[in-house]
Amino acid sequence: MICHGPGPERQRGAIGLMGAMTLGIALLFLLLVVDSGRLYLEKRKLQRVADTAALEVVTRGGACITPNTNAAQFAIQSAARNDFPIDNNRTLSTACGTLVTGADFMRAFSPNPSKADAIQVIATHRVATSIANALFMLFSPGAFDPTIQLRAVAVAAVPAPPVAVLTIRSTLLTVDSTKSAALNALIGGLLGGKLQLDAVGWKGLIDTDISLLSYLDALAIQLKVNAGNYDELLKTDASVGDLIQAAIDVLKLGGDAVKVVINNLEAIKLIAPGTKILHLGDLLTIQNGTDKSALDVNLQLFNLIQGFVQLSNKYNAVAVELPVDVLGLLNITVKTKVIEPAQVSAIGNPKLIATQPIYVRTAQVRTLISVKLPVIDGLNGIISVITGLVGGLLGGFLDPAIGSQIDVALEAASGSSSVTGYSCTSAADKSLSVVGTTSAVRLMVGQIDPKNLFSSTEPLKVNEFALLDLGEKTCSKGVCDREPYAVGGISLKIDSSVAKTTRNHTYLSPPEVASPPDYFSFSSNNVVGSLSNTLNGIQLINHPPTKGGLLGLVLSLVVGLLTTVLNLVSTTISGLLSPLLDPLVNNLLAGLGVDLAKVEIGANLSCNPSGRAILVI
Secondary structure, eight states: OOOOOOHHHHHHHHHHHHHHHHHHHHHHHHHHHHHHHHHHHHHHHHHHHHHHHHHHHHHOOOOSSSSOOHHHHHHHHHHHHHHHOOOEEEEEEEEEEEEEEEEOEEEEEOOOOTOSEEEEEEEEEEOOOOOOHHHHHHTSSOOOEEEEEEEEEEEEEOOOOEEEEEEEOOOOOOOOOOHHHHHHHHHHHHHOOOOOOHHHHHHHHHHHHHEHHHHHHHHHHHHHHTTOOHHHHHHHBHHHHHHHHHHHHHHHHGGGHHHHHHHHHHHHHHTTTOOBBBGGTTTTEEEEOOOGGGOOEEEHHHHHHHHHHHHHHHHHHHHHHEEETTTSSSSSSEEEEEEEEOHHHEEOOOGGGSSOOOOOOOEEEEEEEEEOOOHHHHHHHHHHHHHHHHHHTTTTTEEEEOOEEEEEEEOOOOOOOEEEEEESSSSEEEEEEEEEEOEEEEEEBOOOOOHHHOSSOOOOOOOOOEEEEEEEEEEETEEEEEEEEEEEEEEOEEEEEEEEOOEEEEEEEEEOOOOOOOEEEESSSSSSSSSSHHTTOOOEEEEEOOOOHHHHHHHHHHHHHHHHHHHTHHHHHHHHHHHHHHIIIIIIIIGGGGTTEEEEEEEEEOOOOOSSSSEEO
């Protein structure tokens, strides 16, 4: 018997079938590759059209609002030159806006017709669909569409716009043991507690810088705000403790070298009020759309803490009363209140100052000194003899009054500075122009109501200080009325203002944003001497008697005698008040970063190394 096995002759049909199937599959894949390549090339061409249009709109300065609504026109013109006419199958849309950095640190386009920091162009083109998509639609419900719409998105902007930074610097550059005591009372009092930091501790805060970018990121974690969303962070409610804790978290990354500074911050935080009423945006100004790299600047830690404390004092309406031994003066009380806190720093694009100014200011504070003048006590003997004589002449209705306490109020308005222009020819050839305003000072001497002085709404006023008030007292049915200065008298009052001074300054080649700023001091030229000289011009106000006849003549002679006596001590009064201003300015206002005639503004400017537009998304 002969058996027929699976020989070559029996396999020829199977091999041929497999070859035909393999060739068919290869042809199918080749068709898919060619078809996909066609769509890929169409998408590349479409993307090139969108990219070119976006770049041209930015280069030509296109905008989306009147009077220059030309962004869409520039994009269409660019597309036409690249063989992309607009028709039923081809569309082109243009949008203006800004770039924002999200929580994932990725840039995204934010539409805003009023801004043209970035331009977005979206191009669409309807072409024949792919074979694979056609086969899928054949076996899917619904109408068959033989075409497919391709879409390309491009966002262009000028890379790294110029960035200008203005900062203020405290005039308190050195701290001795006396100033540390004043700072403990001042900062602690504004926060509602007591501090015990020594001079070394305060100097450590002054000598320490902190990265603004690192601080903002740490505060975002503290306040549970999405990382990178700085606009929201500046508006989020916070307490002084939250703001200080973020600084502590940043300094902890510095290791043991700043351990002492951290301990001092912990002490300040311990007495800080916990009410969440503060907003970091009141101390820092960051223009909308500012690139994250522009925030990589260093701030003086002491200035930052000053700002927190002043901001807290304003919103909590606390007027701190300093112990009399802090300023080394006797028989006085000192109260101060921050009416408007300082602004630590402002960052932004100087090109946009017309709509988004770059502006910083120092603090506006009001201070009240109440002092008992010993010279008044020395006059009691002379006045008693004379008033006794007059009282005998008048039959005993004379009611003399002698002032026992005189008030000195000082309002130091905020010094400020803002960017007015810039030049960025190159990184080495650049300038930043600013206008600075020095503090306007108002000095009041007399009798002052603290509620009026520390009010943010009531107009300031000062009443006369009665050196001698020879009033008339009449009583009827147990009710007594007193007419001040009826028989005459003498009073004292000062209400002197020093007008603010404005100066322009141009920083030549200001340092880059990441470098220490270049400082310039704006000093007032209109402060005549000092406020002590103003006190030397004290004028005594003579109140003539209202009684007529011979008695009036006698009273005039008596008041004239008193005037002569009190005029002799006018210089003494000035000498007692004048020395109060030196410790006030040096220890109190300097601790708040305020100088009566000077404001120190630091400037940085980073220029764009290339003005050519680039694709950013």
